[in-house]
Amino acid sequence: MLDYITSYLKSDLTPGSAGNLFWAFVYIVLIFLGLSVAVIAMNWLERKILAHMQVRLGPMRVGPHGLLQPIADALKLLIKEDIMPSAADPWVFWSAPLLVVITAFTVFVVVPFGPTHAVTDMNIGVLFMLGVSSLSVLGVVMAGWASNSHYPLMGALRSSAQMVSYEIAMGLAVISAVLMTSLNNEGTGTLSMIGIVQAQQAQHVWFAFKFFPLGLIAFFIFAVAMVAETNRAPFDLPEAESELTAGFHTEYSGFRWSLFFLAEYSAMIAVSSIAVTLWLGGWMRPFPNALNGETWDLVFSLVPGLTFLLLAAITFYSTARMPKHPYFKVQTIGLGGFGAVLALIGVALFIPPVRDRVQDIFWFSAKVAFSMYMYIWYRGTFPRYRFDQLMKVGWKVLLPLGIGVLVLTAIAGILF
C-alpha cells in the first residue's frame, strides 16, 4: 500500500494518467477545499475591491476589516429556512442547483495547476471543460422553469440564449489556440490542457502573443465570451437585478441559493483557468525565454514567498492602524495572527524543496487571480447590455471576428 502511494511521487504524470487512485483522490480533495476557500476569498475580495472603487469601505464589522464576513454569510445561508414555492416543480427545483454546482466543480478535474498538478490529463481536456461547463446552462434553465414564476422564467430564457450564442464565439477562439499547438515539427496538435501549455513552452511564446495580433484577438474574444458565459457584468442579464430582481434564482434562498453562488464563482475560476491555460502560458512563469538562466530562475522562484510576505506586511500595517480601544483587542490580535500566518507561509515558501513545488501552482493561481480581478473591475465600470445588443455583440461582432482569426491563424501557420 505504501509502495502504491510513494511510487507515484517518482512519476512525472498526473495521478489520473499514472492510474494512481490514491493521489487522484488526494488531489480531488485538495482542489475541492482550495476552490471553496478561493470562492470565500473571492467573495470578500469582490466586496472589498468593489467597495474601494465606489468610495466606500465594504464589510468592516465581522472580524477585522470584515475578514470573517464570508464565513458569517455562509453560516447565515446554511441556517436559513429552506423555502420552496408551493407552485414549484419540487424535483426539478431541487436538482437544478445541484446540477449547476456539480458541473462547475467537475471541470476542475482537468485544470493543470502544474505539469503534474492536475487530477488527470485527458487528451480531450479543452473539449471536456467546455462541454461540462456548458451543461450548467441546463441547470439555469431548470431553475427558471421549476420556479414557476415570471421573473425566473425570463432570466432562464435569457441565459439559455446568451450562453448558447457566446459558446460559439468561445469555441472559435479556442480552436484558433488549439491550431497554434500544431505548429511544431510533427504537425500534431493537442486538446490536452497540459499539452497546450507544453506546446507554448516548446514554441517559446504565450499563445496570446503568437502571430501578433491574432493570438491577442483570439484571447480578447475568449475574454469577452467567458464573461458572458458566466453571466457576469456587463453581461449579467439573466440575473439583472434592476430588471428581473434576481433572474433565474429569484425563488431560491438559503443553502440552495448559496449553491448557485458557489457555482457562479467556481465557473468564473474555471473559465479563467481555460483562458490562462490556452493563452497565458498556464503554469509558466513570466518571460521564461527572455529572462532565462539560473539567476532569473532564482529571482522568479522567490516571488511566491515575497508575495506572501508583502501580504503579511500589509496585514501588520493594518494591525498597527487598528483602533486602540479595548473593544478591538480581539480583532487586533486576530488580524496580527492572520498576518503571522501569512508571514509563516511566506517564509515556508522560501525553503528550496517547497519553493520548487509551488512555483507552478503559484504562477497559475496568480494569472487566474488577475483574471478574477478583471471580472470585478468590469462589474464596477460597465453598465449592462440590453438583450438584443448582447445578441448583436455575440453574433455580429464576436462570431465573424472569431472566424476571421481562425482562418488567419491557419494561413499564418502555413506561411510562418
Added chain:
Amino acid sequence: MTDRTTIDRTTIDRTSHLELEQHDKTFLDSNELIINMGPQHPATHGVLRVVLKLDGEKVLGTECVIGYLHRGVEKIAEHRTYTMFNPYVDRMDYVAAVSNGLGYCGAVEKLLNVEAPRRAQYIRVILTELNRLASHMLWLGTHALDIGAITPLFYTFRDREEILKIFEKYCGARLTTHAFRIGGCSYETYDGFEREVKKFLDFVAPKIDEYEELLTTNRIWVERTKDVGKISARECIALGVTGPVLRASGVKWDLRKAQPYAAYADFDFEIPVGENGDTYDRYIVRMQEMRQSLRIIDQAIGKIPDGPIMAKVAKVMKPPVGEIYHSIEAPKGELGYFIVSDGSTQPYRVRVRPPSFVNLQALDMMVRGALVADVIAVIGTLDIVLGEVDR
C-alpha cells in the same frame, strides 16, 4: 401560468385592466405574459407598480398602478392653516423638498399679495438650485444603477452629501427641509454660508466631469440610452410633460425664464435643450442643467443683498377669497399649486400639479414596442418620485 381557481377577482383590489384581460384568456389562448413590476421592485423607484404585457421580451403594453404611497396631502391641507401646511409639501417630492416649499410659499404669497424681500429671494434661489443639483445627482445615480452601472450611484451620493450638509447647517434638516416660510425665509444664513457654498461649487464642478467621464461616451451607456424611450415635442406637449423631458425633445420651455419667479430674472443662464427626445438626450440635458445650476448659484452667492429676510405677514393668515395658480420649475418639471381660499385661515382646496405624476403618463407611449430593459431605463429617465406621484 396563472392558476385561475386560486384567484378570486373580487378580493384583489387595484387589479389592472391588463390583468383582467388576461384572466379572460386561458393559458393556451395567448403567448403573452403579464408581469407585475413592482410595487416591490428594485428599479421602480419606490412603490410604483407597472403591469407589463409582454411578448417574450417585447413590451406590448404597460399600465401604471399608483397610489401605494398616497397620504392625502391635498386633503390634509384643508384642515391645516396656511402656515401649518408648509412642512407637508416637503413630503411630496422628498428629494427636492426645497423646490416644493418654494412653490407653495410663492403661491400663498401671491394669494396674500405680499412679496418676499430681495435677500430672501436670493437665499431661496441658492437653496433651490442646490436642491436641483441634489435631485439631479440622485436621479443620475439611480438611473445609472438601473442600467447596470453601479459605481456612479456612490459618487453622486458622496457629492450630494455635501449639499445636504449645507441644508442641515442652514435649517437643521437634510431632506425635508422646510427652509422657507410664507413671506420669506425661516432662517438667516449661517456664518460662513457663502464661503461654504463657494467651496462646494469648486468641489462639485470637477465631480460632474467625473460622472460624465464614466458615462457620456461609454459605449454600453450610449447603446442603452440612444433612441430609447423616444418622445416627440408634440407628444410631450399633448401629454403635459414638462421639465427636462420636454426640453430634451427640443422645446425651450423653462419656467425660470418663461415666467421668472423669486430672483431668477437677475441671473444669466441658459436652457439646455436636446434634439431627439431620447433617453440619452435627457441625460445630456440634465447634466447640462447641473452646470447651469452651478452658474446660477455662482452668480447669486456673490451678491446676496442685505436686508430683512421676512416680509410683513400677519401671524394669522387670512387670504382674501379667491383662487391662485402658481407654478415653478422644479427639478422634475412644472410644479404648480392651485389654492382656493374661502377667506378663512385654512385653504378651501389645494391642488398640486406634480411633475412626476404628469410625466409618468408618458411611460406607456415611450416603452410600447421596446424591450423590458428599456422600461427600466425609461422609468429612470422620467425621474419620478413616488411621494409626489401619489401625494
